[in-house]
Amino acid sequence: MKFGINRGVYNTIDTWFYHNGVKNIIFRRKKVLEFLSLARIHNENPKLKFGKGGLISKLNEFWTVENTTDKRVSRIKIDL
Structure with a gap:
C-alpha cells in the first residue's frame, strides 16, 4: 500500500509513536500504517495533507481512541 506523504511527515509520525512508548520497530x-490507513479512508486525495498542527492533533486523537479501555468506542474520523 502506498501513501502520498513526504519523508518529513513520515519521520514525524514515526518519532511521535516512539516517544509515546512504541519502542519496538515492528x-x-x-x-504508522494503521494511522495512515485510517487517514486515507477519510481522504479522497491520494496525497495526505494534515495542515499546520493537524498531524500531531490527529495522532493524539488516534492514540486516545486506540488506548481506551472500552474497545467498542468508534474509530475517529480524520477530516483532511
Missing part, C-alpha cells in the same frame, strides 16, 4: 511500523 509494532511502531504497524501503528
Whole structure:
C-alpha cells in the first residue's frame, strides 16, 4: 500500500509513536500504517495533507481512541 506523504511527515509520525512508548520497530511500523490507513479512508486525495498542527492533533486523537479501555468506542474520523 502506498501513501502520498513526504519523508518529513513520515519521520514525524514515526518519532511521535516512539516517544509515546512504541519502542519496538515492528509494532511502531504497524501503528504508522494503521494511522495512515485510517487517514486515507477519510481522504479522497491520494496525497495526505494534515495542515499546520493537524498531524500531531490527529495522532493524539488516534492514540486516545486506540488506548481506551472500552474497545467498542468508534474509530475517529480524520477530516483532511
